[in-house]
Amino acid sequence: MATAADVGSRSEIEAFLFLEAWLLDHGRLDEWLGLFTDDATYWIPLEAGQTDPITSVSIVYDDRTLLEVRVRQFLHPRAHARIPAPRTVHQVGNVRVLDADDHQLRVGSTLVLVEYRHERQRIWGAQVEHRLRRTADGLRIVAKRVDLVNSDAELDGIVCLF
Amino acid sequence: MNARSIKDLVRSDRVHRTVYTDPVLFELEMDRIFGRAWLVLGHESQVRSPGDFFTTRMGRESVIVIRHTDETVRVLVNRCVHRGARVCEAATGSARELVCSYHGWTYATDGSLCGVPRADGYDRPVAETVGGGLARVPRVDVYRGFLFASLSADGPSLLDFLGPLRASFDDFVERAPDGEVEVAGGVLKHAYQGNWKLVLENHNDAVHPAFVHASSIWAAREQSAPGTGAYSEIGVRQMLQNGAPWEVWENTGLWGAAYGHSWMGDYHDDSRLVPALDHPVFVEYRATLERRLGRDGAARVLAELRWNSIVYPSSSFMSQFRQLRIVHPIAVDRTVVHAYSFRLKGAPEQMFRDTIAFANVVNGTGSPVLTDDLEVYERTQRGLGEPRAEWVYLGRRHGGDVPHRDGTLRGGTGTSEIHIRNQFAAWLEYMTAEP
Secondary structure (H helix, E strand, O other): OOOHHHHOOHHHHHHHHHHHHHHHHOOOHHHHHOOEEEEEEEEEEOOOOOOOOOOOOEEEEEEHHHHHHHHHHOOOOOOHHHOOOOEEEEEEEEEEEEEEOOOEEEEEEEEEEEEEEOOEEEEEEEEEEEEEEEEOOEEEEEEEEEEEOOOOOOOEOOOOOO | OOHHHHHOOEEOOEEEOHHHHOHHHHHHHHHHOOOOOOEEEEEHHHOOOOOEEEEEEEOOEEEEEEEOOOOOEEEEEOOOOOOOOOOOOOOEEEOOOEEOOOOOOEEOOOOEEEEOOOHHHOOOOHHHHOOOEOOEOOEEEEEOOEEEEEOOOOOOOHHHHHHHHHHHHHHHHHOOOOOOEEEEEEEEEEEEOOOHHHHHHHOOOOOHHHHHOHHHHHHHHOOOOOOOOOOHHHHHHHHHHOOOOHHHHHOOEEEEOHHHOEEEEOOOOOOOOOOOOOOHHHHHHHHHHHHHHHHHHHHHHHHOOEEEEEEOOOEEEEOOOOEEEEEEEEEOOEEEEEEEEEEEOOOOHHHHHHHHHHHHHHHOOOOOOHHHHHHHHHHHHHHHOOOOOOEEEOOOOOOOOEEOHHHOEEOOOOOOOHHHHHHHHHHHHHHHOOO
């Protein structure tokens, strides 16, 4: 059986997640999008332990197409909820390789995100799971799942990227 | 605030900004509108068996909606008659009895007090003193499976209250091949720092999409079309649809009815959204519908093309797309909306998956579409909080509304603001009727 070491060392994985966070915090959204594979999904479930984005609703569930639309929307001069764009700090921690095979690995981490926009600061906490694939260009995200600690609360609109 | 001063706030084509910002008026609205009208609470499928319950709000009142052992649905005020604690904190569940966490007072599923620990410590029977149990919401009724209640013992019957808007609920249910719908797939919630009326005014506003949703329309147009059957197909189509040409919006039907209700019709047809008319899933769906209703019956059901229907003051729903939104006013400048998805019983499973994909893009708290609506509600609330501009102008197609079938008024065109004028006509009636 393959180990995590076969598909990516822990430091490589951490460096990848930190790069992702850095890109988001610096508004380099096209480069962030470039970290995802063409068949990628980006999921913020509504409920803790939600197993299925197809027969139950989600705060966000994007396939690659919708994720591209989401990122492109930030560029429009009348993207009202994104102007000004939220300023963020993504703090990634507790990185653990959950399992791995020859080509893919599943990585758990925690995220503390500070978001500021329009005289208002919000703090988010989440358990994050990445499914990463080793490609010729390095690690790429096949699926990203962000379980907000308050996902089932009565939340104001969410425009930051996790 | 007396009736005369309230009347001064509403004119035929404008309202005073304080109707959105004055906390005193908000309290009056909770008493006189949310305290009187029939409010949408949910659907019978949320409480299938005796003991099944969910909690919700009726204006400022927290209530428990529970199926009693006699199979009727009861709506109980969620406050222990002893010391006032919330009896039930769970959003949903099933219980044989409701037990207060503070001193163990226990209630049956009809709210009657059935257990008081240390009852011998009272000098007279406790149930007598406290009125028998949890306060009961005086009127509860059901239309086509949808649950309604009113905090007022008097007022129009539910059927009279709904009037011609019943057809929107009929459409919702008749689209199901088995003639039944059920709540499924979870409840999306979103909130905004703005008055509750803003969301109800927006849902039938046919001019806003081109401006509020300009960025998602553009982003979707720049996207190469997702393949047929792709998950994103519905979301992208919906964003594109918001950018429909003006003649589509002008030709949309928009009706206002008594009690502030309104609906948009003749807008979406099934060929504009997925699955399209010749899509295999749709063909299968139509066949199941025809088995129950016959060819003509199914054609009649599918010819009904309703977009948002507003049940003033508490709900906005989409019969054609199986979405029901319930509006909860929290404060004059704070509103919460819960959005329910429904399954058409007997329809192909893919229809329900489409409903979920649609819900995510229309009602998802992180939706590229919804978040722009919420942003604009908040900008509106901020603008209305400033005293200089006193009047809010609701004059689009004012004077062009025409009497139409079933006692409705139809907007001169689909971009009329008739639905807002109609809501304020009802608002004024509720607000100036003395208790």
